[in-house]
Each structure stands twice: as C-alpha cells, then as structure tokens.
Amino acid sequence: MYTRNVREIIEALIFSSDGALEIKDILKVLPGISENEVESMVNELNKIYDETGRSFMITRASNGYMFVSRDGYTQYIKALMPPFRLSRASLEVLAVIAYKGPCTKQDIDLIRGVDSSSSLKTLVHHELVNVIAGRPLRYVTSKKFLEVFGLNSLSELPDLDQFEELFGKA
Amino acid sequence: MSSLQAGTEFVLRLPRFEGPLDLLLYLIEKNRLSIEELELCPIIDQYLEYINAVRRLNIELAAEFLDMASYLLWLKSSSLISINSGTEDSELVNPMAELKEMLAAYRGIKIAARNLNERQLLYRERFPKGRTPKVEADVSKMDIMAILKAIASIRERTKHYVVSIKRDRYHIREIMGRINSMLQKKKKVSLVEVAETRVKSEIIAIFLAALELSKASIVRLVQKSIYGTIYMVRRSESFTSQNKRDPLRYK
Numbered sequence: 001m002y003t004r005n006v007r008e009i010i011e012a013l014i015f016s017s018d019g020a021l022e023i024k025d026i027l028k029v030l031p032g033i034s035e036n037e038v039e040s041m042v043n044e045l046n047k048i049y050d051e052t053g054r055s056f057m058i059t060r061a062s063n064g065y066m067f068v069s070r071d072g073y074t075q076y077i078k079a080l081m082p083p084f085r086l087s088r089a090s091l092e093v094l095a096v097i098a099y100k101g102p103c104t105k106q107d108i109d110l111i112r113g114v115d116s117s118s119s120l121k122t123l124v125h126h127e128l129v130n131v132i133a134g135r136p137l138r139y140v141t142s143k144k145f146l147e148v149f150g151l152n153s154l155s156e157l158p159d160l161d162q163f164e165e166l167f168g169k170a
Numbered sequence: 171m172s173s174l175q176a177g178t179e180f181v182l183r184l185p186r187f188e189g190p191l192d193l194l195l196y197l198i199e200k201n202r203l204s205i206e207e208l209e210l211c212p213i214i215d216q217y218l219e220y221i222n223a224v225r226r227l228n229i230e231l232a233a234e235f236l237d238m239a240s241y242l243l244w245l246k247s248s249s250l251i252s253i254n255s256g257t258e259d260s261e262l263v264n265p266m267a268e269l270k271e272m273l274a275a276y277r278g279i280k281i282a283a284r285n286l287n288e289r290q291l292l293y294r295e296r297f298p299k300g301r302t303p304k305v306e307a308d309v310s311k312m313d314i315m316a317i318l319k320a321i322a323s324i325r326e327r328t329k330h331y332v333v334s335i336k337r338d339r340y341h342i343r344e345i346m347g348r349i350n351s352m353l354q355k356k357k358k359v360s361l362v363e364v365a366e367t368r369v370k371s372e373i374i375a376i377f378l379a380a381l382e383l384s385k386a387s388i389v390r391l392v393q394k395s396i397y398g399t400i401y402m403v404r405r406s407e408s409f410t411s412q413n414k415r416d417p418l419r420y421k
C-alpha cells in the first residue's frame with residue numbers, strides 16, 4: 001500500500017515536525033491507519049531506539065508526538081543551553097490562565113492580588129501564552145504550553161478541587 | 171512579646187511573598203488556622219507588624235500590600251460594628267466570606283502553580299529536537315567589556331539615523347535690547363534688519379520681541395501692505411527716561 005514501512009513514515013513525519021506533531025495530522029497522511037496503530041508503532045520505534053542505545057526518544061504531548069533527548073544526556077545539553085525555569089510569579093499567572101483562561105489581565109490580577117504585567121510579558125515572550133485580540137485582551141495557554149508541561153490537553157490538568165482533597169481544607 | 175521575634179523572621183522571608191494574599195496564607199498557616207476558621211484579629215496584627223518591619227528597613231513595598239492592610243482594618247471595624255448592633259446581614263455580601271473565597275481561590279492557584287512546576291520536564295530534563303529555548307541574557311552576569319561592545323555595535327548600526335541638532339536659544343529680552351539700541355540710532359527699523367542670522371527661531375524671537383515692545387508702547391508696528399516689510403517706529407516720548415517702565419524688565 002505504501003512504498004515505505006508505515007512505521008518509518010511515521011518516524012519521518014515526527015522527525016521533520018517543528019514541535020509536537022498531532023496524531024490527526026499523521027492520520028491525514030496515512031489514511032487507513034488507526035490511532036492505535038500509530039501508537040503501537042511509536043512504541044516499537046521507542047523500543048528500537050532503546051535497544052540500539054539512541055540518545056533520543058519519541059514522547060507524547062499536545063495530542064501528538066515529538067522527539068526529545070533521553071534523560072541521561074541532560075547534563076551535556078545543559079552545558080549548551082541553560083534549562084528553562086519560570087519564576088513563582090510567572091507560574092502562578094500561567095496556572096490562572098491554564099485553569100481560568102481565556103481570561104483578562106484584570107481577572108489574573110484579581111485572583112493573585114497583585115499586578116501581573118511583567119509575568120504576562122515573560123509568558124507571551126516565551127510563547128507559553130497566546131493573546132486573543134479584542135478589548136480587553138484575553139490570554140490563553142498555547143500549544144507550546146502543552147508541550148513544555150507534557151499535556152495532551154488542558155483537561156489533563158488536575159482539578160483545582162482535587163487539590164483541596166490532596167492538601168486538605170487547610 | 172513575640173512580636174519582635176516574629177518581625178525579624180518575616181523580614182527574612184520577605185522575597186517569598188508574591189503578594190498580600192500570599193502573606194495572609196502564610197500567616198494563617200503559621201497560626202495553624204484554616205481559611206474557614208480564619209480569625210481576623212491576630213492575623214491583622216501580624217500582617218501590620220510585617221508591613222512595619224519591612225518599612226523600617228526602607229524596602230519599598232508593593233502598593234497592594236498597603237491596600238490589603240487598609241482592607242483588613244476596614245473588615246475588622248465592620249465586623250465589630252455588626253457584632254454590636256447584633257445584625258447578621260444576610261442580604262449584604264459578607265465581606266469576610268468574600269476574603270475567605272479570595273484566599274481559597276488564590277491558594278488553589280498557588281498549588282496549581284507548584285504542580286505545573288513539578289510537571290515540567292521539557293527544557294529541564296529532556297530537550298526537544300533542534301529547538302533552543304529563548305534565553306534572556308542576564309545583564310548582571312555579563313562583564314563590562316561585553317556591554318560596552320554591545321553599546322558600540324548599537325551605535326554603529328544606528329549611526330545613520332542620528333542627526334545632531336544644535337539648539338539656538340534666543341532670549342526675547344536680549345533681542346528687545348538689541349532693537350532698543352538700534353532705535354536709538356534711527357527712528358525706524360524693519361524686523362528683517364534686526365536679524366543677524368536666517369535661523370527660524372531667531373526670526374520668531376524678533377517677532378515676539380516686536381510684539382512685546384509694541385505692547386509696552388515703546389514702538390509702533392507699521393506694515394504698509396499684506397506681506398510687506400514690518401517696521402518698528404520709535405514712539406517719540408516713550409523711549410526717553412520719562413517712561414518709568416523699563417522695557418527690558420518687561421515680561
């Protein structure tokens with residue numbers, strides 16, 4: 001049916017993608033292949049990488065797949081690019097947007113009780129947050145946000161109520 | 171009193187508070203209270219203590235901390251009033267409940283933020299293919315030569331756009347003096363004669379000086395036709411010492 005192994009076609013697609021490649025895009029290229037088949041082939045690929053001692057693997061994020069380095073290589077990569085960390089303030093702003101978004105800056109300030117301008121700027125700059133045009137501007141988390149935090153969708157975030165259970169009604 | 175001790179402890183912890191709500195949550199936890207059973211009095215005292223301690227150190231406090239302080243005091247006073255009058259306002263929004271709600275919401279976000287932080291593997295433990303995160307240059311860690319080099323390169327790049335403007339300053343009073351001395355030699359002087367340069371700002375200054383002199387009744391402005399030359403004609407008697415008003419001091 002295809003001139004190449006489907007498994008390797010999937011590998012090529014993920015390899016050439018900038019950021020996570022969504023499964024539905026893979027299915028578009030390969031009609032007749034199911035989502036489960038894609039998943040099992042990705043598992044096979046990962047097994048091959050593991051067995052042949054590759055330094056990378058395919059990981060799931062943002063309803064798709066992307067190549068990332070394996071954990072053992074972190075210290076060497078870190079020498080070239082400093083790890084990316086967000087400040088507590090930025091993480092709080094990001095959390096508000098992830099749980100309450102799309103929301104305005106005013107919404108965010110209200111929940112945090114402080115001005116959030118500079119954190120918002122950082123988050124937009126790092127493309128973790130997208131701006132929805134309009135008056136007032138509204139903010140939503142981006143595809144990159146899902147990638148960075150290893151989520152397929154926002155619904156995978158634990159419920160805020162669940163936190164209450166986890167940490168008690170302190 | 172534990173206040174002094176507590177004060178010093180707070181100061182050390184200062185950078186950890188993201189805002190007034192954060193500080194309140196800390197105090198509530200420290201007092202082993204829950205948001206539900208929040209009692210205002212001890213919390214308010216400690217809150218104000220903290221703010222005073224910070225101010226003693228001359229550290230600038232975000233305005234939000236002070237806003238919250240006045241809000242808490244208002245809350246305390248309004249709760250006292252409602253106890254005295256014995257009216258449990260059921261229709262009005264209970265401000266205390268509102269504060270509790272705010273605290274609970276913020277605490278949820280705080281925990282969610284911590285959870286996000288723990289989730290993050292990408293760019294920390296695992297790096298994606300061929301995508302370098304945008305890293306902000308940390309200016310505080312750069313050596314001075316690198317900064318000077320950067321400034322030089324910016325200068326070089328923007329050289330063509332830099333136009334140096336020389337500002338000519340003309341004082342109207344100075345020009346009024348100039349006109350004065352000219353009018354002492356002859357009775358009639360044209361505006362153009364006064365100008366020493368063709369600079370626009372000087373022409374404007376001369377025009378304004380002429381208006382001032384005319385207003386002070388020292389000269390009469392004469393123009394024969396539209397766009398014609400404007401002359402200043404000395405008013406005969408006003409220019410002598412009889413005139414008590416010193417034109418040069420005229421503002």
